[in-house]
Amino acid sequence: PTPLSGSDRFRAFAMAFKEHFASHLNLEEWDDETSSQFRALSWLADEDGANITAAVEGEGSVERAVRRYALAVLYFSTGGREWKDLYGFLSEQHECSWRDEGGKSGVRC
Structure with a gap:
């Protein structure tokens, strides 16, 4: 299912993630606006200053978004x-x- 809540960008990220990583995600968490998963996807779509996209190629790759x-x-x-x-x-x-x-300390890629 596609989440009912969120912006168009939220839904675009959700669809891209579902397409590429559905077996690794609990999609029901995206329907609960209090869940960490919903809050993270909402931040990525609507608040992240990096303004990346859910595109398949380039700097806005799905891997970077994930x-x-x-x-x-x-x-x-x-x-x-x-x-x-x-x-x-x-x-x-x-x-x-x-x-x-x-x-x-922190993130290492």
């Missing part, structure tokens, strides 16, 4: 706003740079 989505799920599901160090999570910077200045 990486940002997965990291956003981690952020929302673990209370990211309350983290002592945010490491740039959910910033417009490339997700592979979401780490401390020394590169010891």
Whole structure:
């Protein structure tokens, strides 16, 4: 099923993810506006300053979108706003740079 909630961009990401990764996703989570999965997809579609797309090729590749989505799920599901160090999570910077200045903690790609 395609989520009933969300913007056109939300639905575009949901359809792209479903097409490429359906066997790895719990699509029902996208219908619950309080779930970390819904919040992450909503952030990716409507708030992410990187403004990537769900396109199959190029800088807006599905793989990059999935990486940002997965990291956003981690952020929302673990209370990211309350983290002592945010490491740039959910910033417009490339997700592979979401780490401390020394590169010891945070995301490594």
